[in-house]
Amino acid sequence: MTDVDPVQRLLRTARDDARDESFRVTGVMMQYYVVCKRELWFHSRHIEIDRGNSAIVRGTHIDETAYSDKRRHVSIDSTIAIDVLDDGRVMEVKPSSALVEPAKLQLLYYLWYLKHVVGVEKSGVLAHPTERKREDVELTDETEQKVEDAIRGVHEIIARGSPPPASKKPVCDSCAYHDFCWSC
Amino acid sequence: MDRNYHIFSDGCLERHNDTVRLVTLDDEKKYLPIEKAEAIYLHGQIDYNTRLISFLNKHGTALHIFGWKDYYAGSVMPKRGQTSGRTLVEQVRAYDSPAQRTDIARKFVDGSIHNMRANVSYYNSRGHDFDSELASLDAAGARLTETTAVEEIMGVEATARRAYYSTFDSILPDGFVFNGRRYNPPTNEVNSLISFGNSLVYANVVSGIRATALDPAVSFLHEPGERRYSLALDIADLFKPLLADRVTFRLLNRQQLTPADFETDLNSCLLTEHGRKTFSKAFEETLEQTVEHPRLNRKVSYQYLLRIEAYKLKKHLLTGEEYVPFKRWW
Numbered sequence: 075m076t077d078v079d080p081v082q083r084l085l086r087t088a089r090d091d092a093r094d095e096s097f098r099v100t101g102v103m104m105q106y107y108v109v110c111k112r113e114l115w116f117h118s119r120h121i122e123i124d125r126g127n128s129a130i131v132r133g134t135h136i137d138e139t140a141y142s143d144k145r146r147h148v149s150i151d152s153t154i155a156i157d158v159l160d161d162g163r164v165m166e167v168k169p170s171s172a173l174v175e176p177a178k179l180q181l182l183y184y185l186w187y188l189k190h191v192v193g194v195e196k197s198g199v200l201a202h203p204t205e206r207k208r209e210d211v212e213l214t215d216e217t218e219q220k221v222e223d224a225i226r227g228v229h230e231i232i233a234r235g236s237p238p239p240a241s242k243k244p245v246c247d248s249c250a251y252h253d254f255c256w257s258c
Numbered sequence: 259m260d261r262n263y264h265i266f267s268d269g270c271l272e273r274h275n276d277t278v279r280l281v282t283l284d285d286e287k288k289y290l291p292i293e294k295a296e297a298i299y300l301h302g303q304i305d306y307n308t309r310l311i312s313f314l315n316k317h318g319t320a321l322h323i324f325g326w327k328d329y330y331a332g333s334v335m336p337k338r339g340q341t342s343g344r345t346l347v348e349q350v351r352a353y354d355s356p357a358q359r360t361d362i363a364r365k366f367v368d369g370s371i372h373n374m375r376a377n378v379s380y381y382n383s384r385g386h387d388f389d390s391e392l393a394s395l396d397a398a399g400a401r402l403t404e405t406t407a408v409e410e411i412m413g414v415e416a417t418a419r420r421a422y423y424s425t426f427d428s429i430l431p432d433g434f435v436f437n438g439r440r441y442n443p444p445t446n447e448v449n450s451l452i453s454f455g456n457s458l459v460y461a462n463v464v465s466g467i468r469a470t471a472l473d474p475a476v477s478f479l480h481e482p483g484e485r486r487y488s489l490a491l492d493i494a495d496l497f498k499p500l501l502a503d504r505v506t507f508r509l510l511n512r513q514q515l516t517p518a519d520f521e522t523d524l525n526s527c528l529l530t531e532h533g534r535k536t537f538s539k540a541f542e543e544t545l546e547q548t549v550e551h552p553r554l555n556r557k558v559s560y561q562y563l564l565r566i567e568a569y570k571l572k573k574h575l576l577t578g579e580e581y582v583p584f585k586r587w588w
């Protein structure tokens with residue numbers, strides 16, 4: 075490993091210009107970074123755990139049909155997958171109130187990626203189907219900083235040889251790794 | 259997806275449309291609910307073909323074959339749903355590192371001793387005097403920390419198991435003697451029950467390991483290749499006292515099994531079909547028993563305990579977090 079800044083490394087990888095080890099961050103990794111860093115580590119190692127019939131896997135998109143908006147599904151670099159509305163804004167659906175922060179960071183990351191990798195500046199909208207509300211999400215100096223800190227954070231987590239220790243939180247109950255973490 | 263079906267009749271097991279059908283010799287037809295089947299246990303003489311095997315494979319159902327003399331004869335395992343090169347690499351690496359291998363082997367024996375002790379201590383509080391056996395088990399457990407080689411750990415295990423088995427003759431009802439463990443073939447009723455029970459534990463562990471990406475042939479306490487699924491031998495040791503031995507004591511003490519359930523000849527003593535049915539039924543009921551798990555915060559079945567043991571090992575191998583062996587806590 076070189077000591078290149080993870081943000082630079084990600085950009086080089088995305089621009090297909092990686093001189094050192096490549097580094098990719100997906101939207102779901104951004105979510106895990108907020109929800110549970112241990113889950114992020116498992117995810118990065120492709121550790122899968124089968125909970126049999128009782129498997130509960132957290133969904134990122136609750137209801138694709140919850141909105142009548144015309145939207146196009148766009149996939150970029152097979153790393154990020156976004157929904158673009160007719161007015162050009164990027165939409166992300168917030169599945170539940172517990173996941174609003176992760177969804178927001180994911181959306182900000184997409185906007186950041188579009189700006190820095192693709193070269194287009196977009197605004198975003200975070201949709202709350204159950205509450206019938208929408209929240210505008212914009213890239214600012216402050217939120218860009220937040221995204222870049224998260225990228226560095228993700229890099230730090232997945233570079234570890236062992237995962238951060240398990241800590242009990244409400245999402246554990248619906249986490250696919252629940253029994254893996256807590257059977258001890 | 260976690261039920262076991264035991265078939266004792268002779269006949270033919272076949273795929274029939276989208277079901278598994280058993281046709282017995284007297285042309286009786288039975289259907290098995292394949293969606294719920296973790297494994298099918300064949301105890302009788304059963305014909306089957308490749309069509310059936312592909313079908314079971316598709317549904318992820320294992321076939322465990324029990325022979326007459328040796329009880330467990332082999333398994334037809336579905337293609338593994340879980341494969342992970344990384345898991346296998348870490349598993350082999352741990353096997354290959356003397357420190358890590360002995361650490362895991364020691365954990366298995368530590369758990370086994372604890373679980374043997376739980377049985378002895380149960381009977382000790384019910385009118386038996388097993389203080390000296392308990393002391394031997396504790397002494398064996400204490401010796402574990404000094405062991406540095408797998409053979410030594412094996413030696414500790416053997417000593418502990420001898421002390422454990424020496425309590426059996428007083429626990430068992432009149433008319434049954436154990437007189438130490440005898441294998442291949444079992445020479446008396448109790449040995450026969452333990453062999454049968456251990457085979458059932460083993461086969462269930464084989465099924466449990468399949469839920470992970472662990473390679474069942476790479477083991478730590480037993481030598482790999484001792485049996486095809488030697489990792490199942492390692493894990494099964496932890497559960498024999500809870501599953502096989504408790505069922506044996508219960509059935510004999512309640513006289514649900516009697517000498518009539520055994521066929522004895524010159525040098526072997528084997529369970530009759532009726533005896534096997536009785537045992538399997540009681541064994542399955544035990545697997546379905548549940549216990550409140552202190553950290554999972556829900557009730558789990560004994561059968562699920564087998565599976566989480568495999569998860570725990572996998573977690574240790576992939577994260578380096580300590581492997582804590584199953585120790586009966588209730």
Ligand code: SF4
Nearest residue numbers: 110113246249252255
């Ligand atoms: S169970 Fe809890 S600690 Fe474990 S990965 Fe899931 S959320 Fe994280």
